[in-house]
Amino acid sequence: MGDHDVPFLQEAARQTPVRHETEVLVVGGGAAGVAAAVAAARGGADVMLVERYGYLGGLATGGLIILLLTLDDGRGRQVIAGLCQELVDRLAQRDAAWFPPRQEWGREDEALIRRDQRRGLVWGHAPHRVRYSVAFDPEEMKYALNEMVEDAGVRLLLHAWACDPITHAGCVDAVAFQGKSGRFAIRARVVIDASGDGDVYAAAGCAHESAQVLPWLWFTMGGIEDVDAAIDAGAGGFRTIGEGKALFPWGATEKIARRIDATSPADLTYAELECRKRVMAEVDRLRREVPGFERAHLCRIADQLGITESRRLQGRYVLRHDDMDRGFDDAVAITGHWTKYGAVYEIPYRSLLPAGVDNLLVAGRCISVDHRVHHATKEIPACMATGEAAGTAAALSVRSNTQPADLDPKALRARLSERGANLSR
Ligand SMILES: Cc1cc2nc3c(=O)[nH]c(=O)nc-3n(C[C@H](O)[C@H](O)[C@H](O)COP(=O)(O)OP(=O)(O)OC[C@H]3O[C@@H](n4cnc5c(N)ncnc54)[C@H](O)[C@@H]3O)c2cc1C
Known part of the structure; x- marks a missing residue:
């Protein structure tokens, strides 16, 4: 039933308690949200990360999507580093991840490829190559993400569901959440929508596209x-x-x-x-x-249905299939493609920015790309890379008293590189 067919109730105006104030508010604790929160906190901002469920990782853990596809360009070169690489290192230290050693990346050796296909790490059409992709344990991943968030000093709130952004003069002033104890608001200077489904930007009225999908259950x-x-x-x-x-x-x-x-x-x-x-x-x-x-x-x-696609932002730039291999002056992340060898997308900062709301950033699978590019940018490593970029941008905005929409992409790129993200092909 569409909204035009249903009766409406008139609700009384109500007061919502502002329970927390923070510089950066991240909505959604999936791969993108965790990377955003950690990057913002390491950038010196006071950060709150709010998640509706009782654990971090989103689809990567709760959806049992336990394969990082991929950190390379399909030609043996690593293109995603930064926080995603740090997560792999943390997992590897506890024997909770498996990936081919660096000297094998890009090789066309049939035995190695068959070994990696058995682990779900090689896809697409032959001729195949060994990829830098990673299989991991989901419970270990939840714990590693908790540690990253705690070590960075992020204030974490679980079991709270974001419902409404409260906007004023082209900015999100606060976000209202629903918890068991009732409705409450968190006021923030910068908000990052890492909800996977773009819940915050959709409720704020930002332009987006919606897809219907066949669900998976791993x-x-x-x-x-x-x-x-x-x-x-x-x-x-x-x-x-x-x-x-x-x-x-x-x-x-x-x-x-x-x-x-x-x-x-x-x-x-x-x-x-x-x-x-x-x-x-x-x-x-x-x-x-x-x-x-x-x-x-x-x-x-899996605790969560595997949803490949729901809302996609139509932001200040929509990254399209034709943009494959194109360079952007404001690129803040680079990703390869899990089914293609040598296909690389630079992701411009503008793909993380909705039009019309100046202090809102978007990260993860719901950023501003078309359906075909989404196949690449929705993957966990790419979600972490856009999360890291959004979090770093949020911290820079707070420190420089500039809205994210007005931030100098050069300064952002410099900060990302300093922190270990890869921005060069
Ligand atoms: C079937 C399938 C197979 C896939 N295969 C692979 C693969 O092999 N390798 C790979 O790298 N990627 C794969 N992907 C893609 C990848 O798993 C996801 O796109 C990626 O994990 C998304 O990360 P995210 O942080 O953007 O979103 P999510 O993981 O969806 O995280 C969003 C988080 O926000 C929370 N949230 C949502 N709404 C609210 C709200 N209103 N308030 C508070 N919290 C909220 C959610 O609970 C969740 O924790 C696959 C996806 C699917 C569905």
């Missing part, structure tokens, strides 16, 4: 006799960093009847019920039909 199984043999026999999963375990990226065109709007509770309810039913049927099929699965068990179904 799951893991354990107790598989010989994971590599089962994968080679066509089981359809990937080995994870846990021994005897496989990740199943469940969800495909033929398995659920219709696309959904991932911002609609009714559509999400339909998808949650349908996908779970079909995942259970797939678990039964694997046990019944695939050698090696006789004593296998279901370890975990």
Whole structure:
């Protein structure tokens, strides 16, 4: 039912308590939001990070999307570094990540490629190359993200859901949140929308496009006799960093009847019920039909539906497919493409800026790009890179008393490079 078909209630005007004030407010604690919050705090700003669920990582952890695709350009050169690389280092220190060693990146060795395909790290069309992509453990990732946020001095608030930005004279003054104890507001000088779905910019009336998608629901199984043999026999999963375990990226065109709007509770309810039913049927099929699965068990179904796309900002610049390999003076991140070798996008600062709201920045999968570029910029490493850029911009804005929209991109690029982000191809 569209809004024009429904009756409306008139609500009484109400007062909302301002429970917190901060310089930088980050909405959403996924890969992008964590990177934004950490970068802003390390840039010297007072930062609050607010997340609706009880853990950090968003789709990367709760969606079981436990593959960082990719940190390279497909030709053996690393293009995403900075906080994403720091996260990989932290995970690797605890044996919670697997990736090919640097000397193998870009190689066309068939045995190495087959090894990495079994881990879900090589995609696209042949001829293939070894990529710098990373498989990781989701619970370890949640903990590593907690540590990064705490070490940076970010004030974290979980279990609060952003509902309405309160805007005045082209700026977001505060954001209203809903928690169990009621509605409250957080006032901020700069707001970063890292909600994945662009909840803040949509409610602020910023231009955007919306996509309907087929939802996914990834799951893991354990107790598989010989994971590599089962994968080679066509089981359809990937080995994870846990021994005897496989990740199943469940969800495909033929398995659920219709696309959904991932911002609609009714559509999400339909998808949650349908996908779970079909995942259970797939678990039964694997046990019944695939050698090696006789004593296998279901370890975990993702807490969150896998939503590839919902809202995309139409901001001060919309990065388009034609912009592949194009250089931008205001580029604040560079990403490769997980299915293409040698395809690189520079992401301009303007793709993080909505038109018409001067102190709002956007990071992660809902930035201003077209549908095709979104395939590249939605990946976890790219989301961390745009998060890092947005957070660094927010801190610079606060320190220089300038709105993000008026910030000098040169100064921002210099600061990002100083901090270890890669801006050169
Ligand atoms: C099926 C599928 C397969 C994929 N495969 C890969 C892959 O193999 N490798 C890869 O790198 N990427 C992959 N991706 C893409 C990647 O997982 C996501 O695009 C990326 O993790 C998005 O990060 P994000 O931080 O922008 O958004 P999210 O991870 O969605 O994080 C947004 C956060 O904001 C919170 N939030 C949302 N709304 C509100 C609100 N109103 N108030 C407070 N908090 C809120 C959410 O709870 C969440 O924690 C895949 C995606 C899907 C769906």
